[in-house]
Amino acid sequence: MSALESFKKEVGEFLDQNCPESMRQPMKSEDDAYWGGRNGSFKNDDQKSWFEAMAAKGWTTPEWPAEYGGGGLSKDEARILKKEMAKRNCRTPLLSFGIWMLGPALLKFGSEEQKHQYLPDIINGKIRWCQGYSEPNAGSDLASLATSATTVGDNYIVNGQKVWTSYADQSDMIFALTRTSGEGKKQQGISFLLVDMAAEGVSTRPIKLISGKSPFCETFFDNVKVPKANLVGAEGGGWSVAKYLLTHEREMIGETTDPSAMIPLNVSAKKDIGMNADGKLADPVMRKEVAEWEIDGAGFLFTIARLKDEMKAGQPIGAKSSFLKYYGTELNKKKYELHLTNKGLDSLGWDGEQYEEGKLARMFCRTKGNSIEGGTSEVQLNIISKRILELPSE
């Protein structure tokens, strides 16, 4: 048996023993997820024991180096672990912006001390992180951010406001872009700071969306003292860290599909609109719209597959991720428009049991943000025209 084969066997046995039955079903709601943190609590014993078993092996972060508590697995081993978990429908034991975002940045840009200080707490779910990038006047144009970090002795004094910080009200720490200098190009003078949310002067306010409650918050910094040791990378070098993370994020979003995306439009159309005697959808306009969407939808899935195959063949995806982001989010918005039209008045209920508390209507509203968050459609089109089509700037 090769080393990988025996690893696979070992993994299988570990999962069989340690992943409780209830952790082998898809999450039913956001409630079923464990996010860790100082105030994190387990929903039940199964969740706790599953998390602890994985964390103990460092398998909340399978490929991170073992010296920080990570799994220390090779790429091949990590792939085997992922497959074996998928085979058993094992839930992800820990959801974490620390794992998805900060960790990779620390591994690349952090000092040895920072890695030792922060990575273990991410791996073990002890500290929950949130991201502080956007500001009211720095959305698409992130580099124009204004939250200031002024040197006073060994500290920065941070003042300003962030928006769209997901779960800020439940997080222990924030990684934030701040302005340490107003000189030169605006991309210069940005620094990447780690700030304790419990520090004096930090406050948060949840953001209500047009779809209702949301995980987003505004985060305010009022003369917050942050030790200089919490600077990641060089002072003024925060833009590189941010760009590294944003590219990462964009690729993730390109691939994200929400679970209800799985209800095909033609199924809801047949059910909600009904069929004519000739076997055609009773609403001929809808029939055309659904067919058009489904062709585009299939074309999009084929294209994702094709780009993956091209990547395997050595063609980097590059700015094509902007195409995926743009096209995928516009398709998703369109799909919900069609779902609503299919379902008619019944799609518009906002609360109450009859309307599943407005699930569909709220999802519809929420999709409107798809083409804004993570880089607006306009920004993606700019990127495509500049980086792929190489059209000139003015």
Added chain:
Amino acid sequence: MSALESFKKEVGEFLDQNCPESMRQPMKSEDDAYWGGRNGSFKNDDQKSWFEAMAAKGWTTPEWPAEYGGGGLSKDEARILKKEMAKRNCRTPLLSFGIWMLGPALLKFGSEEQKHQYLPDIINGKIRWCQGYSEPNAGSDLASLATSATTVGDNYIVNGQKVWTSYADQSDMIFALTRTSGEGKKQQGISFLLVDMAAEGVSTRPIKLISGKSPFCETFFDNVKVPKANLVGAEGGGWSVAKYLLTHEREMIGETTDPSAMIPLNVSAKKDIGMNADGKLADPVMRKEVAEWEIDGAGFLFTIARLKDEMKAGQPIGAKSSFLKYYGTELNKKKYELHLTNKGLDSLGWDGEQYEEGKLARMFCRTKGNSIEGGTSEVQLNIISKRILELPSE
């Protein structure tokens, strides 16, 4: 009887006596039009006698002052003449860019000598004019035109090239925009010159379009000597003259509808596609497209009527003419796309009797120019956003 009533009676009698029966039918082809000029010839005696009767009264240009040979009619009288002619289906006796374009400009900007020299020949159809504005590198951006007019003694020496000069190969004179100075803003330094097409150094070449033959020509100037007396307005003041004419032209285009526009789409759809047993168009996608077009088409006609009513109520049309140009031409293009789809393969024949020498296919190709000529759709959208919506320039 009031003066106007007796004028109406007089006009009626004149038309009854002087407009031959054959001149009281719609023109069947371009061939039926009389354009005048040194080489102009009448198609038949009816055409000749009708033209001469009208020219003798100056009614080829009813409102132009009598001192130049015009009709000298008041607005009210001119309206009566127009109505009486329409009542009898009288053909326009003389088609002429001299009447539509140059004349108004001369009346506003020309010297007394120029008026006396040129207007009578326009009224009497002796000289046929064409327009020399666009150049290969000055289309939407007309002001960047480069055809030069350099002073040498009492003459300008003109060099350069014009495009899109309609009927240049059949015209006697051209009114052209030329550059007399390269200093300052490019709108300055443009001069409006009258050039004899028979002068040495002038040559023309017909332009073939994607739809086939066209009235358009390229016109070349190779050291052409033009007397300074042929300058209209001030040297460097040609842009004002051009703008005056262009506004005029845009309003005209906004109102133009080609005669075949009269075949409703749903009629051709019913005929060419056929109906299902349930009384619906056999192609349900086409049914939707036709209904959408017809709603937009009706909305557009209502809008023209509404804007006219608003003008009557004292609201000037202003930049809304750009909206009419944009929307009307895009609708027309769309209509021909739908006509072709209705008719299927039979719409694609390019010549031969079976296909009426490709009439429909060629019209389709020709409509593609609607959103380019007379100011592109993009230019109209720029005008709307700047002048109506007042969005800022960069």
Added chain:
Amino acid sequence: MGLVITEEQQLLKDSAKDYLKENASIALMRKLRDENDENRFSPAVWNAMAEMGWAGLIIPEAYGGMGFEYVGMGQVLEETGRSLTSSPLLSSALISATLLNLAGDQSQKEKYLAAIASGKIISLASEEGSHHNPKKVQLTAKKKGDGFILSGSKNYVLDGQVADHFIVSARTAGHSDSPKGISLFIVSADSAGISKTSATLMDSRVCAHLSFDNVAVSTDHLLGELDKGYKPLQKTLDIAAIGVSAELLGIIQESFDRTISYLKERRQFDKIIGSFQALQHRAADMYCEIEICKSLVIKALQGIDEDSFMLPALASMAKSKCCKIAQLVTNEGVQMFGGIGMTDDEDIGLYLKRARVAMELYGNYNYHLDRFATLNGY
């Protein structure tokens, strides 16, 4: 009649605009919503509107109304679209008043039209399914003694939770999909056997689902002729669709105006975002489409007043185009506002949500496009 409004109509429109701005702004709508008000409109405001005569705008003077034309009513509805004002103006003062006027006899008109003009609320209960389909009537009215017994249910009755009376379409003959055999009844809301549940929709307004459990009504509650209710009902629904189109036109124009203002003020990449040509062209294109909507709406409103034989087509044209452009403009509005447009604090999203509901009322885009084609014989 020119395609412009008269001075009198302009005065009405201006005074509506001023009144609504002062008394029924979006702040009021948010307050009613956040306090979870059960009707989501202010009775005080509605009473004031009635006192100003709006509740009786289209009701003949003989029955206590203003005897104004529908073009005037359209101007007020357009303004309620701009201000997102919820009130029984659409349900009672436009729709029910129209139907009573078309189908009622002298004594019914005297009684109910006067009630509407004074601010009482009468709601039309005609929808049974999730998609507009006025022919599909399964609620039955069975003859019994001197009256009728109504059994069945009606959905999405606008202001149904607070109405004094309902006008109910009921099946008295024919199969459940037939325009023939439909009769109209006017029923007191507190009749025994009627039960109601409220539903809050995306626009944060409330409507009612009604259940009729052997509701007895006497013959004088029959509105118009037995079995022949469909004709006045359909004409009323055309007028309802035009009324909603007028409201949508207000929504379209106000969200567009707000978007243009935002484009002139928001800076990104060191530029006013309204200077970006891609946004300019999208804005200019919307401007053009809005011009078309304006013309279709005024033409349709005039069509009511002129009793045009084209009314069904005019209604379907206005509603379909306004649906399409409302969808375009409110979506573009949220997109151009960007992240802030996604927040509940910003008003633009409220327009999107009201538009989405209004788009479905009395026939959506597809319904009216299909109907337009049918009316034109293809």
Added chain:
Amino acid sequence: MGLVITEEQQLLKDSAKDYLKENASIALMRKLRDENDENRFSPAVWNAMAEMGWAGLIIPEAYGGMGFEYVGMGQVLEETGRSLTSSPLLSSALISATLLNLAGDQSQKEKYLAAIASGKIISLASEEGSHHNPKKVQLTAKKKGDGFILSGSKNYVLDGQVADHFIVSARTAGHSDSPKGISLFIVSADSAGISKTSATLMDSRVCAHLSFDNVAVSTDHLLGELDKGYKPLQKTLDIAAIGVSAELLGIIQESFDRTISYLKERRQFDKIIGSFQALQHRAADMYCEIEICKSLVIKALQGIDEDSFMLPALASMAKSKCCKIAQLVTNEGVQMFGGIGMTDDEDIGLYLKRARVAMELYGNYNYHLDRFATLNGY
């Protein structure tokens, strides 16, 4: 199979590109057109193509072909789209070869497939009306003695004016709209009773309208089973639609590339027009749509080679999307070229005109959208 072409297919594509650029460029097409050539393709070029093996690309080696896959053929067709090359590659080497391979018996394959591979031209005569409708067959084949008598007409037969043989769909049973009772015959073009008229279409290519006046054929000219010709015919038409999609993909990409180049070079208002954001966004959006087209075309081509049960849906997806995007891209091309794009001197309009014809061949956008919905049960 990954959604990428193999090295071998890439080599074929590259060599096709090089050959066509050198020998069958737009200059050749203009020359044939302006000289009013009766076939509008160059026999010399076609012979060279046949010698390179393209005429037999998908024909099994046993019958004198290359035994290549359809994905490879798709690459060559795409290149002919880019170069606007007219040749019997589509009509004979793709369509007729496919149908013969599907329906022919051993001796028919030996005879006719070898002929096609060598450059002989066989054309499918299946259209009778102006809209694609392969079920609607009115041309009759009546049994007489040891053979059949064909009467009726066929329209828009590609390269029909110069073909050596026709494959004709004929009604041998059933009503004129039924898929049942259609039989296929292979008929020599010089058979007594066949008359031809040529038609030049918008793309300046020529096709033929055929009239069959009691044309006698012997039984060995029946292709496949009597009355059961529809199945292989329909499969062939799916493959034809995919072939045209591949050509359209070439047209789309080439017109887009040319438009982008022009945007980078043309100056107006002292700026490169490609720097205008409104044009940039339209270009970027087209880029995205083209990516989708590419995926649908390669997926459909692979579907032929894999004999996928999804083939009909894949064909309809590819054809409908390529029609829509070809219309978009060629129209935008002319618009972005501006006045010069309207002139015959500039090539962009030639792409628009060829695209418009290819869009109608073997089912237009509406046809395939409708069919896709039907295939998916709605």
